[in-house]
Amino acid sequence: MTPEDIHGDAVAARAKLTQVLADTGDLTDPAWRVAFETVPRHVFVPFFYDHAGNRISSDDPDTRAQWFTAVHEDRSLVTHRTNGAATSSSSQPSLMAGMLQALEVTDGMRVLEIGAGTGYNAALLAHRLGDDQVVTIDISHDITAPARDRLAVAGHGPLVVTGDGSFGWPDRAPYDRIMVTCRLDSIPPALVAQLAEGGFILAPLGNALARIHRTGRRSAAGRFLPSGAFFMRLRRGAGDGVPSRRPELPTGEGxxxxxxxxxxxxxxxxxxxxxxxxxxxxxxxxxxxxxxxxxxxxxxxxxxxxxxxxxxxxxxxxxxxxxxxxxxxxxxxxADQPGPDRYGVTVDERGQRVWLDSPDGPSWALTT
Structure with a gap:
């Protein structure tokens, strides 16, 4: 495969991937299907890192074919590393399709995305809603600058912001939907405050997706969706991404x-x-x-x-x-081994809690 072949071959490869997502039931909405068929994932993932940390790239003749195959498969790809640890990725397309459909957007809605990553998800949102309706934010200029450039190459220009996603982007608020594409340990209050009346946050809270509706100025509540969702943790500073070193093991009788x-x-x-x-x-x-x-x-x-x-x-x-x-x-x-959809979350001035079956059931405080 030569560089000249890539764009033409990618059209057929995207169509094949989109059909796979449709056949597995992960992509059922016609509007989102058109977006996946149209937006070129390969533009947003010109390289990735394999499990050994090797760079697999479109500009390397030795790995180009491997790269092309991977970006048109239903798999997540590590795209950024910090101090040897993976800190950004292009999510698995089937998971992206599920999240985008769970947003339940309609024409004219404004969406804030927390976690710009490669820019691919922002491009899908912009294709569906229009550039002016989408804001995407990430912590590092090393991530946002390439994302902005790749969006331009793909013909899109949503607002790309460098900053701490936990503070959102109030300049364009309120948002009908806030989509978080990195794992949260709790719901940032600023995001609740930036929701429009009737809007909701879709976020990986722990290892599952929660759909959280605003119920007041500083309050929100919601339920988890059935399937698990595994995302990288929200980064809030330059120190994030340092590999974790195991402490010394305990000794003695257990x-x-x-x-x-x-x-x-x-x-x-x-x-x-x-x-x-x-x-x-x-x-x-x-x-x-x-x-x-x-x-x-x-x-x-x-x-x-x-x-x-x-x-x-x-x-x-x-x-x-x-x-x-x-x-x-x-x-x-x-409780008979409940799945995520039996849990809910409540956010108010007293704190945040995840509960089982009802707010009066067993519950666990989230650290904010």
Whole structure:
């Protein structure tokens, strides 16, 4: 494949990917289907990094064919690294399609996107709603400048802002929809304040998407959608993106764990984990059948737990991380292993809470 072949071949490759998304049921809205068929993902992802950190690029003859295939597959691609850690990506197209359809936009709506990334999602929004209706923001000029350039190449000019997404962009408020494409541990109050009457925020809160409607000047409430959603965490400063170093392992005799190793791989439970103990880093031990037999987990404050293959656990640090997970698992087990759509979230002047089944049910405070 030569550089001259790329744009022509991409038309057919986009059509094929769009059909895959339609066949799997991930893309059902005709307007969004046209957007996916029209907006060139390859323009927004001229290179990415593979799992080994190698740069796979359109301008490298040795990796060009691999790059072209990857950008037209239903897969996420790491596009930016900071201090060796992945800090920005082009999300999996099926997940993007699901989120865009969950926005439930109509003509004339104004949308704020938190997490510009490559600019591809902003281009899809601009194709659907028009450039003047879309604002997209990201923390680093190293991300926003290329996104702005690629949007121009693709024929779009939404407002691209460099800044802290947790503060939104009040200059263009109010917004009918706010779409967050990075993981949140809580809902930034500024985003609630910038919603129009009847508007909502669509955001990955923990490991699932929440649709959160404004209910007052400083209050909001909503429910989670059924499927999990795994995004990179919202970056708020230049220090983000530093790889996490595991603290020293605890020594000595452990106690029997009330949380079995098998539960660690349960995605429905892991959603609750992402709410109860956000920001954990995990290492796993697995057997020949890829079943988890042990693990180490630690938090940013240095709290650490080790689950050993014999079913015992040891903990060190300022907080009982494993004990918190055990308590959450008891509630999860007694509630018949609920999926994300049985949870909701409430935001008001007293704080933010995620609850199970109803605001009066079991609940967990979010750290704001």
């Amino acid at each position: 106690r029997a764990s009330a949380l079995p190793a098998a539960a660690i791989g349960d995605n429905a439970f892991r959603f609750l984990v992402s709410i109860v103990e956000p920001g954990l880093t995990w290492q796993y031990d697995v057997d020949d059948d890829r079943r988890i037999t042990g693990a180490r987990v630690w938090a940013e404050d240095g709290s650490l737990a080790e689950l050993r293959p014999d079913g015992t656990v040891t903990e060190i640090g300022p907080r009982p991380v494993w004990g918190n997970l055990e308590a959450a698992h008891r509630i999860y087990r007694d």
